[in-house]
Amino acid sequence: MPKAQETILELDLNALTHNYNYLKSKLKPETKFLAVVKAFAYGSDSEIIATHLQSLEVDYFAVAYTKEGVNLRDAGITKPILVLHPQVANFKTIIERCLEPSLYSPRILKEFVKTAEQEKQNDYPVHIKFNTGLNRLGFWHNDVDFISSQLESTTAIKVKSLFSHLAASEDEKERDFTLIQIEDFNKISNDFESKMGYKPWLHMCNTSGVINYPQAHFDMVRCGIGLYGFGNSAKEDKNLKPMASLKSIISQIHLIEKDESVGYNRAYKAKGFEKTATIPIGHADGVSRSYGNENGYVIVNGQKAPIIGNVCMDMIMINITNIDCKEGDEVIVFDDNFKASDLAESANTISYEILTAISQRVSRVVSK
Numbered sequence: 278m279p280k281a282q283e284t285i286l287e288l289d290l291n292a293l294t295h296n297y298n299y300l301k302s303k304l305k306p307e308t309k310f311l312a313v314v315k316a317f318a319y320g321s322d323s324e325i326i327a328t329h330l331q332s333l334e335v336d337y338f339a340v341a342y343t344k345e346g347v348n349l350r351d352a353g354i355t356k357p358i359l360v361l362h363p364q365v366a367n368f369k370t371i372i373e374r375c376l377e378p379s380l381y382s383p384r385i386l387k388e389f390v391k392t393a394e395q396e397k398q399n400d401y402p403v404h405i406k407f408n409t410g411l412n413r414l415g416f417w418h419n420d421v422d423f424i425s426s427q428l429e430s431t432t433a434i435k436v437k438s439l440f441s442h443l444a445a446s447e448d449e450k451e452r453d454f455t456l457i458q459i460e461d462f463n464k465i466s467n468d469f470e471s472k473m474g475y476k477p478w479l480h481m482c483n484t485s486g487v488i489n490y491p492q493a494h495f496d497m498v499r500c501g502i503g504l505y506g507f508g509n510s511a512k513e514d515k516n517l518k519p520m521a522s523l524k525s526i527i528s529q530i531h532l533i534e535k536d537e538s539v540g541y542n543r544a545y546k547a548k549g550f551e552k553t554a555t556i557p558i559g560h561a562d563g564v565s566r567s568y569g570n571e572n573g574y575v576i577v578n579g580q581k582a583p584i585i586g587n588v589c590m591d592m593i594m595i596n597i598t599n600i601d602c603k604e605g606d607e608v609i610v611f612d613d614n615f616k617a618s619d620l621a622e623s624a625n626t627i628s629y630e631i632l633t634a635i636s637q638r639v640s641r642v643v644s645k
């Protein structure tokens with residue numbers, strides 16, 4: 278890959294294939310794989326990522342919002358797409374674009390049935406979400422009676438799957454809680470089956486669930502972060518390859534004297550004669566202001582250069598006093614070696630946040 282000549286997010290599809298195959302190797306051959314490509318495929322590019330995964334014969338996709346599903350359909354994605362968090366206002370579009378809604382509350386279920394009937398649908402595929410402890414979205418166990426009575430009174434929809442979401446699948450200390458979530462989900466699905474006389478697919482695991490709870494793989498798993506190269510633990514990170522690299526370039530170098538300041542509000546003051554570089558990436562590109570003032574660093578010719586002063590909208594300044602470099606040299610914000618998860622730690626956050634924050638004005642480039 279040639280050196281970056283402006284700020285780019287480089288996407289390595291071989292790494293994506295590797296991560297997909299690694300996660301699949303954790304599953305029984307018959308377990309289906311749903312790829313979570315919400316939020317621009319975790320800040321990368323949902324069209325490029327979903328097209329590649331579709332070519333690898335992934336079984337299913339999921340997005341958070343309806344609009345994300347519409348974008349995938351416009352991009353030629355033909356596999357089923359689960360919309361995790363639809364709103365009533367989206368239901369007609371969902372049916373028009375063959376998207377499959379998660380129905381997560383009595384209000385949402387009733388309204389979707391109404392729309393499906395108006396649109397003269399028969400057995401339209403839907404997915405019922407149960408809350409087993411995350412207390413975010415989902416029906417409660419004692420809603421099963423209500424759900425079955427609604428289902429029995431219509432032919433417009435058909436339940437394709439029941440699912441739930443783990444609250445702490447990456448956290449060994451919460452193992453007991455997670456096991457109770459799994460047990461509750463089993464009870465809910467048995468209850469549903471005995472009332473309805475058929476068993477939809479079941480799914481519960483995200484990436485860390487796939488790794489830590491093989492007994493909860495059920496019929497399908499839903500992986501996001503693992504596909505993009507992060508396993509939520511040092512051990513699993515070794516088996517995965519970060520798919521996205523954020524690269525930039527040195528626009529200008531300044532030599533400054535002791536006590537001269539750098540950036541807005543004069544937040545940094547030179548401790549002596551120093552060399553600084555200005556990089557074309559700022560908080561509008563996804564490098565949060567919490568990275569300024571020597572929290573966080575970028576890599577210049579293999580060496581760590583701390584981010585000094587306040588992060589600007591379109592730029593950061595870095596200290597390169599002891600680094601051999603020149604204007605036009607490449608700068609690595611993160612890649613498969615200096616990982617997004619390490620950078621995230623310096624601002625007290627997680628890989629998910631730094632990846633999904635990369636704004637749309639950064640060009641996405643598939644590495645060759």
Ligand SMILES: *Cc1c(COP(=O)(O)O)cnc(C)c1O
Pocket residue numbers: 313361442482483484485499500501502503
């Ligand atoms: C985002 C999301 C996932 C993917 O989780 P990862 O930890 O990224 O694998 C799975 N299921 C639901 C319901 C989600 O919202």
